[in-house]
Amino acid sequence: MLSSAYVWAKVLGYMEEQLGAVTISTWFDDAEVVELTGEHLILYSPSDFRRDIIRKRCADYVHEALKQLFNSDAKLLVFGDQELDAHRNRGARSTAMDFNPQFNFDNFVVGPSNRFAHSAAIAVSNHPGDVYNPLFIYGPPGVGKTHLLYAIANGIRKQKPDAKIVYIKGDQFTNELIAAIQSGKNIEFRNKYREADLFLIDDIQFIAGKETTQEEFFHTFNKLYEEHKQIVMTSDRKPSDMLTLEDRLKTRFEWGLLADIQPPDYETRMAILKNKAVHLGLNLSDDVCNFIAINITNNVRQIEGTVKKIMAYRDLNNMPLDLDNIKRAINDMFKVEGNALPTPSLIISQVCKFYSVDEVALRGNQKSKGIAEPRQVAMYLVRKLTNLSFPDIGKEFGKDHSTVMYNIKKVEVALKDGDTDLQNNIRDITANINSCL
Helix, strand or coil, rough: CHHHHHHHHHHHHHHHHHCCHHHHHHHHHHCCEEECCCCCCEECCCCCCHHHHHHHHHHHHHHHHHHHHCCCCCEEEEECCCHHHHHCCCCCCCCCCCCCCCCCCCCCCCCCCHHHHHHHHHHHHHHCCCCCCCCEECCCCCCCCCHHHHHHHHHHHHHHHCCEEEEEEHHHHEEEEEEECCCCHHHHHHEEEHCEEEEECHHHHHHCCCCCHHHHHHHHHHHHHHHHEEEEEEEECCHHHHHCCCCCHHHHHHHCCECCCCCCHHHHHHHHHHHHHHHHHCCCCCHHHHHHHHHHCCHHHHHHHHHHHHHHHHHHCCCCCHHHHHHHHHHHCCCCCCCCCHHHHHHHHHHHHHHHCHHHHCCCCCCCCHHHHHHHHHHHHHHHHCCCCHHHHHHHHHCCCCHHHHHHHHHHHHHHCCHHHHHHHHHHHHHHHHHCC
16 A cells, blocks of 8 residues: 555645646645545645635645546545544544435436436435345446445435445455455454445456455355345446456346446536536536537546636636636646547556555565566556657656566567466556546
């Protein structure tokens, strides 16, 4: 796992490119990282004024940096002295899961692309364990899969306040399993998941190819299913397209209901835009909404990010929200279909997530077998998926160009010789990378 200090340093560097060194120094000079989890990044700042500015003007940039650099959906919390004391005095974290109440069925904009999944999620929320078990929701990133997961959790929590609800991401499930094995806490790990009334797992595709993780998840799934406990999973692809997922898991994932979500159509994008603008207190004209809906077409998350960026430009630059200003504000968010290239950081982070290795170790000099193959694959994919030269790739890993060429050649030879495991791994990692674009 990456240290919070390392993650925060990377986030600051990313934001400095967006906002400038002076802005970062002004607002974040005395900010310290308190805690980093899959759900939250907690900062401490002693200044009331700075905390307010970070919350109102900089939070979206922090979230964007976390998403782009580490594919993390962690939310920013900014504490003062009293909040920090309360947090430290709280002791052990509660085992009860709290879900953002804003993610509910009422504010989920329904259209032709997501109506089936939305209806299935409502049915599961009303009758957990009795219908559509498991419910498997799949589709590209940013189309509302996690929103539906949280809506199910909030719906069941409202009906059954004492229900034990457990939520985890696929890669975090692997990381927790590794930590449990290392610390000898396998029983505690299993009890956490196998005693759940509702088990929600996001991005299940990340357990594919991991033998021990799949074995553990297989038994967890069986126990919950046999006891009629509700299981809901999300993925960026359907089970049959997960090439390195065990057949016995593919079969179980298809026992219940598969529901896909596609990118929203024009009318749904317009509705999402207007709802989000009203929620954030923005008054966007119809011509502005039309311009955004025509040009921002990939997913709901991109649409929401566009509205937040417009709000940030308005607050920071005090600009009127006319069409010309909107075009300038969000011009960099447009991309020509087929021309988007992944960044080396994205490729490396996805390789690390797939192999469950530390990014610092992968970029370092460690030569163990557990690091060597992921590093070789990362170099190979950076070369294949970007326009970087061998020396530029070397800079990403702290290696010279000859070392990069040697590692890439090893992968190419293995692929040519028919190494099916490596072929499938690279195919799955490439799919994960593409799903983030």
